Amino acid sequence: MHYIQPRPSSIVAALYTARDLGVDVAVLHGPSGCSFKHARLLEEDGMRVLTTSLADNEFIFGGQEPLERVLRHAEATFSPRRMAVVGTCVAMIIGEDMQSAVRDSGIATPTIAVDIHAGYRENIDGVIAALEPAAAAGWISADELERQRHLLGKANEVERLRGAACKDYIAPSRGDLxxxxxxxxxxxxxxxxxxxxxxxxxxxxxxxxxxxxxxxxxxxxxxxxxxxxxxxxxxxxxxxxxxxxxxxxxxxxxxxxxxxxxxxxxxxxxxxxxxxxxxxxxxxxxxxxxxxxxxxxxxxxxxxxxxxxxxxxxxxxxxxxxxxxxxxxxxxxxxxxxxxxxxxxxxxxxxxxx
Missing domain, CATH: 3.40.50.2300 (Response regulator)
Known part of the structure; x- marks a missing residue:
């Protein structure tokens, strides 16, 4: 279905999943305003959210150096147990190799790279994009990954059948008094x-x-x-x-x-x-x-x-x-x-x- 109403973002879904995985610091690799509201909200939940603040020159020449710098700063400043680098539309369009940046940064903190952008119609793609590298890193089991895939499919099905995604547009309402x-x-x-x-x-x-x-x-x-x-x-x-x-x-x-x-x-x-x-x-x-x-x-x-x-x-x-x-x-x-x-x-x- 094509929706003509705002839908949850796959980037934001990846951030929330990183939090659920026990990530202490998430680095959004993109412009400073990307997912601003939810990044601030997640900080209320105890996860630090940083950004590489990519600007127009990095859009052209690449942003690996800023990402490596922010990762080193995050490790030195917050001493996290786990970190995640979460992609954005800019990072994906210019083809950033975020896992390479994690490796070349020299950090010791266990860190996953989440290749994601906002161009998915379903936000569950962001969840899966975070869970797959977590499973590869041994943070969750292969069985848990498959369990999560099943649950995400069921949640999506409910939204399509009887939820806010069952029509192309639904007017918001405050409901009954x-x-x-x-x-x-x-x-x-x-x-x-x-x-x-x-x-x-x-x-x-x-x-x-x-x-x-x-x-x-x-x-x-x-x-x-x-x-x-x-x-x-x-x-x-x-x-x-x-x-x-x-x-x-x-x-x-x-x-x-x-x-x-x-x-x-x-x-x-x-x-x-x-x-x-x-x-x-x-x-x-x-x-x-x-x-x-x-x-x-x-x-x-x-x-x-x-x-x-x-x-x-x-x-x-x-x-x-x-x-x-x-x-x-x-x-x-x-x-x-x-x-x-x-x-x-x-x-x-x-x-x-x-």
Whole structure:
């Protein structure tokens, strides 16, 4: 499909993957403004992001010397455990051999070179571009590389079928008023109706989506609700650490969810979560994170409350029958760099109305 709306960048996806692999310093080999916003956000998450700041003369004569210089500076200044050089459109167009620059720089820090640019329609290409050299360097196993390929394909499939990539253009929306959706959810939970609350969240976004399950429990502690979360221990280093912290935080606050899936498996869990819903046969369900992963045949006849962080996801969720759809605005920046569960807007509304 040709999209006429902005889509995630493969360069940014490579940067986030480097972070998940335990990279301390990433060097963007390109102009200083490339991926500026996300580079700054990732620094909030503890990964240093430097740039070779290529200018017009390097566009012509090449930028290997600046890259070698920045790599030596990064090693001397930050003493990183791992580094990654991430390509940009400029680096790829002029044919930079980044692995050669890593070798010739003389650095001792384990470092991978990620050959990537923004000319891919799907951002998963950036993830794979980072994972392949990581596997070659022994940072992850060959089995984990294949597992990640499978999961990325499933996540892409969900976005094409029921997500923000299901049409060439989807108008952004803030969804329903949070107090209206919260009021109806509390009414059902307080009435004795049988409910299920599922978190199927993508990686660090779970630090906020978990709060919505906690808020429902705080507001209606005696409600007949089964809690389920994708917090099993699988995936890249940071993904496993995040799952462990979030699960501990939920248990400390009185919610011990059933575990179904891991934080990087959100796109592949639709049928498993759907079958669990059929077993529980609830009157209502709260779906937070990536609610569109669950095929609509599993939620037919159930009153569905969905919470997403994608304004372009509202329309597709309504089209598959979700009665109440709310958006957590600016969720992603609020969950970068955190190490404990963060209060959500919808969670705050639920608590205020209890």
């Amino acid at each position: 949070k107090h209206v959706a919260a009021g109806k959810l509390l009414e059902l939970a307080s009435s004795g109706a049988r409910g299920v609350a599922i978190m199927n969240a993508k990686k660090e976004t779970a630090y906020m989506f978990a709060d919505e399950l906690l808020a429902l429990h705080d507001a209606c502690p005696e409600a007949n609700v089964t809690y389920i979360a994708n917090l099993e221990q699988r995936g890249l280093p940071k993904v496993r650490e995040d799952a462990s912290r979030i699960l501990a935080g939920m248990r400390e606050r009185g919610v011990n969810p059933e575990l179904l899936g891991a934080l990087d498996e959100y796109g592949a869990l639709g049928d498993a979560l759907g079958e669990r819903l059929r077993e529980l046969s609830p009157d209502f369900v709260l779906l937070v994170g990536v609610p569109h992963a669950i095929p609509p045949e599993y939620t037919a006849g159930i009153e569905v409350f969905s919470v997403t962080n994608g304004p372009r996801q509202v329309e597709p969720l309504r089209e598959i029958g979700h009665a109440h759809v709310v958006v957590e605005v600016d969720l992603h920046p609020k969950t970068l760099g955190v190490r404990a569960i963060v209060e959500s807007e919808f969670g705050a509304v639920l608590r205020s109305m209890a």
